[in-house]
Amino acid sequence: MNGNSYLTRKIHSLLGVIPLGLFLVEHAITNYSAFEDGPEGFNDSVSFLNGLPLVLFLEIFGIFLPLLFHGVYGLYVAYQSNWNNSRFKYGRNWAFTAQRITGVITFIFVIWHVFETRFQVALGNLTHEELGARMHEIFTNPVYIVLYAIGVLSAVFHFANGMWSFLVSWGITVGPRAQRVSAYIWMGVFVIVSALFLLSIVAFTGSDFAESASAVRTWIG
Template sequence: MWLCNSSIGRKVVMSVTGLALILFLTFHGSMNLVALFSKEGYNMICEFLGANWYAVAATLALAGLAVLHILYAFWLTLQNYRARGKDRYAVTDTPKKVEWASQNMLALGVVIVLGLALHLFNFWYNMMFAELIHQPMMGGIHAADGYGYIAQTFSNPVYVVLYVIWLLALWFHLTHGFWSAIQTLGWNGKVWFNRWHIISVVYSTVLVLMFLVVVAKFALCGAC
């Protein structure tokens, strides 16, 4: 199967799963923005995406994508480490056009996974999981009260700092990951390179700001 046993095939899996995860983040970020102006509206979305069969199925599919992306990342990195040979250069001078993020995608990915674990603990565990095990009050607030969980989480400055670090790592990861995925799928060329590069930076910035603005609002003025 070429998606496993060829280098370009393995990269295609990384690209497609990565782009699908970016699409998910776009939906997630858009829904979060509702919490800025309507508690009822946001909680309606939370109820819609509670322990319903379609939401659970979508969550499983999403988890599958993330797991595939992470497993392939470790697999590719291990192969690349071996391909580098046993000796390392005594002196290295990285060219200016090589972006820092492009050389540290796995490290950034690990930070993102750690942030994701915290995020699932803060929200998913108390919301969808609580409903699935029929204990809607497990987290102290009703499982469908997503707005309440946002306010509770970001009233703690430690979580605010951790989420900002997490989102920053995500920004770096996406500024390289987005155009790199397009490049791997072959939709690139001399003219489109700069265009995709700018689209990647702008899209990643807007996406991360969509999340950051919610964190900032609840950190600075709570549920006001």
């Protein structure tokens, strides 16, 4: 890599939290409104987000570019490691390897997911109001439900474990006790945020999202 790898790695680490970590949690909460309030609740959340000032600017500089940098540099970081879990069967070493595997899965999943949703909106094939119905369409195939579940669980693990590492890498949790407590907290966050995403998958499979789905069916074919 050109330039200072310390600085590059630090930017990679920081972007994983701000804005990407924040965005992931926001996304989980937005989706959860589909479980809590059904299609209207979800559409309200979507239109609230799209009503934010400078929304395109936020999407490009707050999500897309950080995601691109974090993802591409992250692949390089994963490439740099020699997994040795068969020799060192320690919990943190498993988390180390899982962080890299889930990172790659998340990278692929996010490309697929963005292509199916935001990219189609950008092309004009889909409106924001049809997103819930679009998700319902995708989830009529059980294979996609499984792939989405793997994708979101990978993303949330990568986020939660990444937060643990972030706190170590910036020198916030220094001693073993602080790191242990931090591990428990982020394990809890993993469970909660995963539940939000999985429940929203359940919600999108519901028949109330099917009614508006007919409109979308015309272009999926």
